[in-house]
Amino acid sequence: MQKQIDEFNKYVSTFDMQIPSIKRKHEHSLMTMGAAGMLAKELKLDIRNQFLAQLIGLLHDFARFEQWAKYETFWDKKSFDHGDRACELLFGKGYIKHFAIPTEYYPAIRFAIKNHNKYEICTDSIPLCGDFDVLFHAKLIRDADKIAIVRELINSKGSAELPGKGELVPGISQGSIDSANEGRLASKDKAITIADGILAWMSYVFDLNTQAAKDYFVKNDLVMKLYKSSESRLFKEDRKTLKELAKQITDSLSTRSQSSL
DSSP: OHHHHHHHHHHHTTSOTTSHHHHHHHHHHHHHHHHHHHHHHHTTOOHHHHHHHHHHHHHTTTTHHHHHHHHSOOOGGGSOOHHHHHHIIIIISOGGGGGOOOGGGHHHHHHHHHHTTSSSOOOSSOOOBTBOOHHHHHHHHHHHHHHHHHHHHHHHTTOSOOSSOOBSSOOOOHHHHHHHHHTOOOOGGGOOBHHHHHHHHHGGGGGOOSHHHHHHHHHTTHHHHHHHHHGGGSOHHHHHHHHHHHHHHHHHHHHHHHHHO
16 A cells, blocks of 8 residues: 555645645555544455455545645535546546555445545445445445544544534534434534534534444444543533533444444
8 A cells, every 4th residue: 555655645745745735645645544444354355346346445535635625625516526526636637546546446435435525425326336335345445444533533632624604503403303302324415503503513423334333433432432522512501411412422332333233
């Protein structure tokens, strides 16, 4: 992977690495690559599939640097869909050729990157890619990305930009509560209040695909740590409700994890 990492670093260096947001996305890409590699090993994938998983992790946010340089935002609705744009840059403009990757890997890489940031994976036309399980790798990168994001959010100690509108008003919308109670991923774009945004982050667990990722969240108590790191941002009247939802989500994930062992 070192050659691919060096090439990636070379590309990122064409942007201003002194800008905190650019630096953060560079670190996120490397962290996601590491998370993908960790999951691949836990799932006992062969060397080729471990390499593919790490490669997708490294390149999944390839368009984020251009996104910030042009629009100074990572919100796709205010700029462009960064999964689609990454595919345009890598495969349309040919950046992928710089990474010395066998062309047989291309369909799996393109499909996984295109779908990594969508609310759900589009399964209408899954491409063939030799003996690689394309859909599996699309699911794996979503898990690795969420692990990296949540770890970063916890480390940010409440300073990360909230998804959605992030209005400075108390309250949790009924739609966000329903998502948590029904065990489904909340839409970040529909988050209105601060509490909605934090709950959208916590609901990532409902979109985890692999047992290895679920076990990682449970073992490291990531949902509760995410709540605690964000608690100071909440209005006091929302803290009890959100803490209870965090515990509810954690307990639900723990139960599902144990039942799958």
